[in-house]
Each structure stands twice: as C-alpha cells, then as structure tokens.
Amino acid sequence: MNGTFTEATVSMTSPELEPAITLEQVCKKRREHTVGPINWSIPRGYVTALVGENGTGKSTLIHMLLRTLYPDSGRITWLGESCEGELPIHIRQQIAYVAELPMLEENRSTAKQAGAFRSQWYPNWNQGRFEQLLEQLKVPDDVRLAKLSKGQQQKFVFAAALATSPKLLLLDEPSSGLDPFAWKDMLAALHGEMENGDVTILITTHRMEEVKRLADYVALMYEGQICGMKEKDELYQQWKEVWLGPVDDQFVLDDLQELPGILDWERKPDGSVRVHTSQAAALQQIAEENDIPVQVNGLEWEELLSCWVNDYRIHLGEAKA
C-alpha cells in the first residue's frame, strides 16, 4: 500500500492523514431518517471500507460524494476543492464509481465502443489497462452490453472505472453478482491499483472477507452517522472475548463487572461468564489474581463490528445522559 502512515488509531478527522475528501456537518433527509450530520475525512492514498447495516446511509453518502445527490446542508471538499453546485469537470474526471447494480446508458454499445466513448471524457484514460482488464475478467468486447450477464456488465463497469486512472475510486458493494473467480481478480486489480498509483479507494461492503483483504481503514456507519474510523489491524485488537470461571463468588463477579471497557456480560448456567471487553488484559490480570480461570479469545469480524456498534451506543447514551 502506498503512504507511510503507521499510527494505529485515527480519529474521524485525523490531522496526521492527508484527506482526499472531507465532509463537514453534511446532512441529507431521507424518507425515514436523516443521514448525518457527518464530519469525516477519507484518508488519501488508502483503502477505506465503509461498513454498516442495511439502510444506514452508505449509498446516500456515496451519492453525495458523486454529487448525484445534494446534501441539505454541510460542506464537502474533494481533493482540496469544494463547490456549491455541480462538480467541476476537472474533479469529476478524477472520480470513478462502481455501483452495486450496473445501470448502463451504453447498453446498445459493445464494451469496445463504450470504452472508446468514455475515453473521450477522461484525459487519463488508459486503453491498455482497459483491454487488459476486459481480457483478464473475460468480458467479450464485441457483444452489446445489454446482451451480457449482470456479472459481466459489472466487470465492464469495473474495468472502465480503473481505466480512467482515477484519483478517487468509489465502490458501492462492487462485488455483488461477481463469481468467486472474478471477485479474486477484482481484488488483485485493486491491489495493483494501490501499488501503482496515487489513488484513494472508498468501498462499501457487507463482505467481511473484502474488508480483511483490501482495507487499510474501516469506518462504521450507524443510523446515518459515522461512528468512527479505525486502522484495520487496530480494530482486530480492539475488543476480545474473555471467558471467566466457573465462578461462585458473586461479590468478586460484581467487582469484575464494574471494570471499564466491558460491553457484554453473559452469565452461563454452569457459572462461567462470557465477556466482550476492550480491556481484556486488565480483566485477565484481576481474574488471575483472584484465582479465577480465564481465557482470552479474538473475535470474528461480525462480532467486532457489533462490539463497535454497542460501544458507540453506550458512548452516545453517556453523552446524552
């Protein structure tokens, strides 16, 4: 990966990271709830995965970044420039977008013709890369796009996006519909992109394997808000599962439960306790001092994300109280 930043945690607007995109107080009212206010900087030169449950506002956010949707309030800055109305063409030409479901205006064209058309709009169009990706992804270039399968159309969009040599690549669940082989090729192409160019990638995904393999940073969205952004490896270490006991002494247990960092505390019928905590080392030490059997385990990605949401909700509750 390019860039030299090594610090484990970054805040949502870390001053150490150069931002590719900055959002300040960005809000958009949707049918059921409001997305925002969002204050967040997307670090330049890295892959950031935006994760969160269905309907929380990830696609809305991406559309605001593309200016296909205007925020009701707030300000967005792209590569150091902000604007009120439409995105200036020189910025738009540096942004490529792959949506979850390809909606192709060029349905009557072949991949070759559609590429030739797009190449006129993008000054940094890389024809060699486009052809190489079509070949690698096995997309026929002489068949009308309308006659291709959804997966093949998605691969075309992906190849065309990378061929623009973008500075900002916005990927909204790009792998839905891709077979496992194409998915592997897509990951390899994205890794190649990061190694060779000064590109910033924002990807929304529900596939934790994608986060694992691609992301440098992970941002969590919950109920329209960005809860935070963490360096991926630091996220792995943030919360642990701790098994205590079995323990008979309720007083000791009550004391342990008061320790900071505890998110979930589940007493089992056999007297053991399963805990999710951000302070596993402290809990382990005190348990051992009290001769309580203790075991510390890492968590799966899905569990880590639900710990993150729980932690955010606890802090939100505390902030409101």
Ligand SMILES: Nc1ncnc2c1ncn2[C@@H]1O[C@H](COP(=O)(O)OP(=O)(O)OP(=O)(O)O)[C@@H](O)[C@H]1O
């Ligand atoms: N065109 C629209 N008009 C009004 N509201 C919309 C529109 N599209 C989405 N919404 C609403 O905006 C909210 C956020 O939707 P959005 O598609 O951004 O979520 P998401 O996080 O991308 O979800 P998913 O993970 O399912 O793709 C939802 O409440 C949704 O119902």
